[in-house]
Amino acid sequence: MAKPKSGAKKATPVGKTGAKPAAKKDKSSRLDLIKNASKRVATTTTKVVKAAGDAPAKGSKSAAKKAAPEAEQPKEKVSEKTAEKASTKKSAAKAAPAAKTATAKTAPAAKAATGAKASSGKSGSKAAAAPAVPAVEKPRPRATKLPPPGEPLTKREMEQLLTAGEGRGVMGEGSLKGRLVVLNEMPNLVVVGRDKRELTFLLQGPDQEVLPAYVNHKVSVSGMIRKTTNHGGVVDVRKYSAKKPEAEVVEAPPADTEPRLRYLSPGEVSMVTAAGMGAGIKGFAAVRGNLEMTGEEFVLVVSNGGTRQQVSFIIDGKAAAKGLRKNVGHTLQVMGVVDKTSGWGGRISAENVEPRPSEARAVSRDEMELVHIEGEVPTSVDVKLNHGLTVRLPEQPGFTWAIEPTVAKRVGLREANFEPGPNGGPATREFFFTPRNPGTFEVEFFLAKALAPGLVDRSFKINVTVKP
Structure with a gap:
């Protein structure tokens, strides 16, 4: 075998070596990949938080929905690559839960932040749009509908209606005249009735809101009149007319002329x-x-x-x-x-x-047993039931004898006859009683001043026992 010319190292076969340097290289590249994935997750979450803070509530929800799939994409890529590499399964498994917990923590925070801002935005907008209005008191209910026409008032019913202390419950169609006043924010008609006493009638109907403009005017109303109390009532106004009060000029009567007299009714x-x-x-x-x-x-x-x-x-x-x-x-x-x-x-x-001609006496004294008392002598007498008792008392100038009305009714006073004295002598007054109820009664006689029965000069009493 020929030797290599240069000083380069020999190429070692793959099978003989344990592939240690390649494993080291792959491990470092995978760690870089995991770091890059976690950075991506962090950047996407920060983008979501920023978008939620800047955009309104509706936009933040859509941005969060869009950002969620983007955050899940790097997780899927990391899991696919780590599945192919058996040696990096443990590290990839550790990194994935960490990323999930990070996204899980940031997502609620983003939702809470967006919810708080949205609620604050809504409340602020409502407060700006609708300022605080003070509570207004509810108006009192007013009768604006008119009842159907009723029977017209008769002359007798009209007299009862205009009499103070009488006529409670009288109702019917009629008309009234008087002075308009406002009582408790309601129009009322003050009518001068019989005996110069005033009656107050509440005016109601469709014109109830308009009538207060005629305060202190002379007003004539017609409609359904109801006297609910002895001193006033209610009028459902169908028609009305108002006259502005004229300034009354009081003219002083001449000093020499006397007031003209009139015939009494x-x-x-x-x-x-x-x-x-x-x-x-x-x-x-x-x-x-x-x-x-x-x-x-x-x-x-x-x-x-x-x-x-x-x-x-x-x-x-x-x-x-x-x-x-x-x-x-x-x-x-x-x-x-x-x-x-x-x-x-x-x-x-x-x-x-x-x-x-003198009126005939109500009771005849014929065939009646009479008990007679003469002068101011306090005494006791017995009288038979339905028989007579006479008391004769001397009168004085400027004074007259009298008894209480209740005693007169109880003992049965029939006559009180004035009798002039003979030949200009003192006059006398004779009281004639016919008792109708058995029992014992005390009768007191008063010598009071004429035209002033409250001024009494003297008095005396007699006891009368009525026997059946």
Whole structure:
């Protein structure tokens, strides 16, 4: 065999050598390949995180989906090459889980970061788009629908509707006039009813939002009227009209002229004759009553004679002549100017006086056992049931005798007759009782000032035992 010319080493066959240097070379190249693969995985994950931070929420999700397959490609390449090389199986197996754990750790972090930024972005955009609005109170419910037309109000129902303290539950079609006010943000109509007392009606319907513009105007409404309380109610307005209040100019009446008197209405006349009502009423009227005297003055008793609710008027004027003395104790009708100064009476400036036949007595004294008491003597008497008791007391000028109305009803007061004294002597008053209930009763008599039953001079009591 010829020797090699140069000093190069001999080529050794592959089979004889253990292929150690080749194995070393392959091992180093595979390690470089694994390092490069892990670098690729790291770079792709950083790209995913950066993309998630820069792009919006929707873009980050799509970028993460695209980046996931790219991160998986180098893993597949590494696993194919390491499968061919048996000697590098262990190292490749160690590197693959490390790469998987790295991607698994970075992926949730990327998702969390994108989710946080997306949520913060949404909330920020909502806060910018919808600023905080203060809570507004809900408006009160208003009745805007009208009920079907009902029956029109009668004259009697209209009187009840306009009377304070009466007419609760009256309803029907009608019209009202009054002054518009706003109470609790609702339009109300203040109506001046009978006796000059005010009634308040709530206005509702389609025009309820418009009516408050006419505050303090004179408003006329028509529709369904319902009186829900004794002092007001509700009106479902179908039509309305408003008039602007005019500036009222108060003109001072001339000093020489007297105020013109008017005729009193039947309602005012009934108030004049009622106890405790109508104080201050003045006008022309005709009243009927029994004629009495207190001193030298003539008195007309119009109601509740002999009780502490007696209503009487002193008669003066041209018709109050001495000729009236013959009619004392009889019924008269007096026409003139009535001035009721208190709830218990006043004065009448009589222009015409007409005698009237006296009313027949309700109870006849014939065939009745009478027990008589004379003077102010406190005593006890026995009276039979449905029989009579008379008490006669002397009158004084400016004063009159009376008993309580409840006692008069309990003991059965029938008459309280004024009797002038003979030959100008002192007058007397006779009380006539017919008891209807058995038992023992205490009757107290008061000497009170005329036209002022609350001012009592003296009193005394008697005990009455009613036996069956």
